[in-house]
Amino acid sequence: MEISRRDFLTKTGKAGLLSYPAMLALGLLKPAPAHPFQLPGHGAGKHIIILGAGLSGMAAAYELGKLGYTCTILEARNRAGGRCWxxxxxxxxxxxxxxxxxxxxxxxxxxxxxxxxxxxxxxxxxxxxxxxxxxxxxxxxxxxxSYYFSEGKGSLSNKKVRVREIHNDVRGYICEMLAKAIDQDKIDTALTKEDKEKIVEYLRAEGGLNIDKLYRASDRRGFTESPGAAERAGKIADPYRLADIIESGFMSPDFYNVAEYTYELQxxxxxxxxxMDQIAAALQKKVGNQIRFGCEVTEILNVADGVKITCKQGKDEKTLQGDMCITTIPLPVLGNIKNNFSSEVSRAIDYIPYxxxxxxxxxxxxxxxxxxxxxxxxxxxxxxxxxxxxxxxxxxxxxxxxxxxxxxxxxxxxxxxxxxxxxxxxxxxxxxxxxxxxxxxxxxxxxxxxxxxTPYNMGGWALYTSETRASLYRALLKPDKNIYFAGEHMTYLNAWMAGAFESARKVVADLHGRMSEQRISYSGSK
Ligand SMILES: Cc1cc2nc3c(=O)[nH]c(=O)nc-3n(C[C@H](O)[C@H](O)[C@H](O)COP(=O)(O)OP(=O)(O)OC[C@H]3O[C@@H](n4cnc5c(N)ncnc54)[C@H](O)[C@@H]3O)c2cc1C
Structure with missing residues (x-):
């Protein structure tokens, strides 16, 4: 009996019989349109040596593999994933x-x-x-x-205080002060009377102020006795005094409200x-047969027709030749590996701190x-x-x-x-x-x-200032002859896996453009 695609989807999909990957495999769904990376041309016959089987090295090999390149990944450790551990x-x-x-x-x-x-x-x-x-x-x-815990001298120090108590008390007091200042015309703004009224109304709601625009404790800061059945209405404690909050250190940078205000932590x-190593494990499934584990790279050389990489595997020393190389080795480690990089590149590697x-x-x-x-x-x-x-x-x-x-x-x-x-x-x-x-x-x-x-990392992630971005960072954005630099340190997404992935794609696009003599520019996934 013939079954229409629509019937099939309705019957199996509704019953939850087919998983998303199975439907993809059967051609019943298009791949998720998220961020495909489809570059024109192919790299068959070219050999790329990738240094490091962290996320950036494996993602580069995965994408280069789709284009037909042959990749060898040299990894010092006996596991893949690098920092994704x-x-x-x-x-x-x-x-x-x-x-x-x-x-x-x-x-x-x-x-x-x-x-x-x-x-x-x-x-x-x-x-x-x-x-x-x-x-x-x-x-x-x-x-x-969760808690704030401040070691120090104030009356709220050296004991745990719930985050919601500090957040709501501080928010309440600040809103009260601001509302008062606006009411008394003590702030110098070009706002109309109506605008000021709207702001004060906002501050009342934001700070949980009472009808007189004063901050008093509310259930926002939690209960000392929870509400329950019958007569149990619940009890709320008085707010902390602002002076005690300040004296106890809760307005210092250690307790800034980072989680909600920092873009990456929202x-x-x-x-x-x-x-999280399941991400590395999934990449390893795709490119694992190209990884040589326990291979510590000891020398990286540009040679006339490509690259020559030497590594130590157990007691053996091995040398590999390739057309191009992508190094994802973290800079504090890379700085100690013999090389013939340009002086500009060597300086960048030596001076970018982690x-x-x-x-x-x-x-x-x-x-x-x-x-x-x-x-x-x-x-x-x-x-x-x-x-x-x-x-x-x-x-x-x-x-x-x-x-x-x-x-x-x-x-x-x-x-x-x-x-x-x-x-x-x-x-x-x-x-x-x-x-x-x-x-x-x-x-x-x-x-x-x-x-x-930790050997083979020697630091958490690269730290830049606007000066080092303008100088040292730029030196590594271009390849040094046949050697490309990838990894979280080659992005503005330091300390994030997204940095490893974005940099892998950027370098693959640059390298492939050069090898296939096409103009390819990668502008990021969004
Ligand atoms: C403490 C911490 C917290 C983090 N938190 C987050 C988070 O919450 N979310 C998030 O998205 N990201 C987070 N990150 C960042 C993320 O882990 C990294 O950005 C990403 O894993 C870096 O991948 P990579 O491939 O650039 O480098 P790595 O993972 O360091 O890969 C480099 C590889 O090179 C290998 N290698 C080194 N030397 C040699 C050598 N001589 N020869 C051969 N191989 C060598 C290493 O063994 C390693 O496998 C965190 C990182 C740290 C350290």
Whole structure:
């Protein structure tokens, strides 16, 4: 019996019998129109050597493969993914000058040592999740139920305070002050009387001000006794005094309202189901047969008719020749590899700094942050070495869980990087239990990562100023003869996977344009 396409779709689609990939395979759907990358021409017969099997190296090989190029990826580690690394039972690491560390987390539990969040506007990262069939889920980045913890002298210091209390009190007081200033004509604006009235009305709503335009506590800042049945109306505490909030340090940069105001951190955010390394694993499925693992590149040379790359694999030294090379090796590592780059390029590689950053995963036998404190995902902020505690956005209501016990940057991360693994654990527990005393009872084991001490990265991500963008960065945007530079450091999307993907596409477009003698310009996915 013949079945029409329409009937087929109605019957199978409605019943949920066919998955999206199956429908694609049967030609019943067009591929998601997200961000296809269809360049004209082909690269058959050309050999491209790619240095590094992180996201940028693998994405470059994947796209070049679609164009018919032959790629060889040299990867120093015995795994793919680079910074896209999730720590689970059996994961090992050995940082510079340290012993071997092995994760002892329970099966099924993990934390993301590198990327943990995908902004909704990182269209290319989401495009690859779609194309490579990596399931994603919402990552809860903003949580008013989490805490601020300020070490210091004020009356609100050295104890945890719910984010919603500080947010609503500060917002309320600021709106009250502004409304008062406008009412008393104390601000110098060219606004009409009607405009001013509208602004004051807005401030009343925004700050939760009363009829007299004064800030008084409301349920916005939560309850000290929850509302319930019968006579239980619920109790609200008085707001904190603004002077106490200031004195306790809650108006310092450590507690700025970054999550809602920073473009990259605004909800909705996503994560790959089962660990962010699932994105790397999906790419590896496509290009894994081109990766040579355990191959540490030791020399990168431009030669007359292409490139000559030397690497160390175990005790052996190997040399490969190719037509062109794409290096995605992070700059602090690349600077120590022998090369014949131009002096301009060498200078850029040597002088672009990378951030110090680190995380620790702490496994607990009970999800006390959910059970006792109603915290489901989100971040607690501190002004001490921890900087942040991240609560997991997976396995809600589960039994055990892993908290990211600190995620710190710059000087704080540098100090913590100087500690050995047990000392880092001790620090995370000692400071963390000031916020969650349950740490004492519930802690099981930990695994820490300092990116500045992690071989083959030696830093978190590239840091630029407007001066270094104008000088050093530009030197790497062009190829050095037959060698192209890719990776998050070659974009304005530093610290994001989207940077790795955008730069891979940019370099593939440039290289392919040159090899196929076409004018191709890549202007980004959006
Ligand atoms: C702490 C942290 C948090 C982050 N958070 C997020 C986030 O929430 N969301 C997000 O989207 N992004 C995040 N990122 C950024 C994201 O992880 C990176 O932008 C991206 O993974 C970089 O990919 P890459 O291919 O450019 O570099 P890498 O992943 O570093 O790949 C480089 C590869 O080169 C290899 N290599 C190095 N030296 C050699 C050598 N001598 N020979 C051969 N191979 C070598 C390395 O082993 C590695 O595999 C975070 C990064 C960090 C560190």
């Amino acid at each position: 999730s720590i689970r039972r059996g994961t090992t690491s050995q940082e510079e000058g340290m012993g071997l560390q092995t994760a002892r987390f329970d099966d099924g539990l993990y934390f993301n040592a590198g990327p943990s969040r995908i902004p909704h506007h990182h269209a290319l990262t989401l495009h690859y999740c779609r194309e490579l069939e990596v399931p994603i889920q919402v990552y809860n980045n903003v949580n008013e139920a 909800m909705t955010m996503f994560q790959a189901v089962g660990g 951030i110090n950053t680190g995380k620790i995963g702490l496994q607990f036998k009970r999800r006390f942050w959910e059970e006792d404190e109603q915290i489901y995902g989100g971040i607690t902020h501190t002004n001490n070495e921890l900087t942040q505690i991240f609560y997991p956005s997976y396995d809600y209501l589960g039994k055990k869980g892993i908290l990211i016990g600190y995620y710190n940057f710059n000087e704080k991360a540098k100090r913590v990087a100087g500690l050995n693994y047990p000392q880092r654990e001790q620090l995370a527990l000692q400071k963390g239990k000031l916020i969650h005393p349950q740490y004492d009872q519930e802690f099981e084991n930990s695994f820490s990562v300092s990116w500045s001490k």
